[in-house]
Amino acid sequence: MLKKILSPKSCADCRVCCVFDRDDIWEIPLLSEELLDYIKENVNPDIEYKKYGDEYRLSMSFGEGEELSYCPMLTKTGCALGDKKPFDCRVWPFRVNRISDTLCGITVSPVCESVSQLSLKKLSDFLFDESEGESLAEVMFSYVKQHPDNVKPYIEKYPILALREL
Numbered sequence: 721m722l723k724k725i726l727s728p729k730s731c732a733d734c735r736v737c738c739v740f741d742r743d744d745i746w747e748i749p750l751l752s753e754e755l756l757d758y759i760k761e762n763v764n765p766d767i768e769y770k771k772y773g774d775e776y777r778l779s780m781s782f783g784e785g786e787e788l789s790y791c792p793m794l795t796k797t798g799c800a801l802g803d804k805k806p807f808d809c810r811v812w813p814f815r816v817n818r819i820s821d822t823l824c825g826i827t828v829s830p831v832c833e834s835v836s837q838l839s840l841k842k843l844s845d846f847l848f849d850e851s852e853g854e855s856l857a858e859v860m861f862s863y864v865k866q867h868p869d870n871v872k873p874y875i876e877k878y879p880i881l882a883l884r885e886l
């Protein structure tokens with residue numbers, strides 16, 4: 721989805737978006753019921769998860785004294801879910817965040833080093849590009865309308881690239 725601004729090699733060499741610390745629980749990808757069933761049937765029947773609103777959240781395990789936990793779907797060759805990655809992972813480092821009681825916004829996480837090097841103009845142009853059909857901004861706003869649990873809390877200093885009424 722983001723190949724125009726983020727090469728598969730950059731992602732393969734980094735994978736920072738598949739590692740979570742204890743303050744990042746809100747960042748853990750949410751799974752639809754359909755995707756959870758797919759994981760149980762095809763990847764790991766014993767996967768641990770918790771219900772989160774109408775969706776499900778993978779459980780991360782932190783060893784004693786460990787600050788970081790790798791997503792249980794991460795393998796040596798990349799994400800075990802391939803093209804079926806959760807929405808959160810397909811659009812990262814973009815996020816839909818709750819800006820106020822009535823507004824949500826698309827932001828970009830500064831944690832992704834490759835994307836952070838791009839200008840906000842370039843990111844905005846990419847987000848609203850309709851040359852190949854519906855823009856990513858429309859895809860994201862439509863998705864969270866149907867899956868409101870995917871609206872994340874707003875983190876200060878995340879640049880806001882688009883706003884929409886909730």
Ligand code: SF4
Nearest residue numbers: 738791793794799809
């Ligand atoms: S589901 Fe896949 S892409 Fe998403 S955090 Fe886990 S390993 Fe990474």
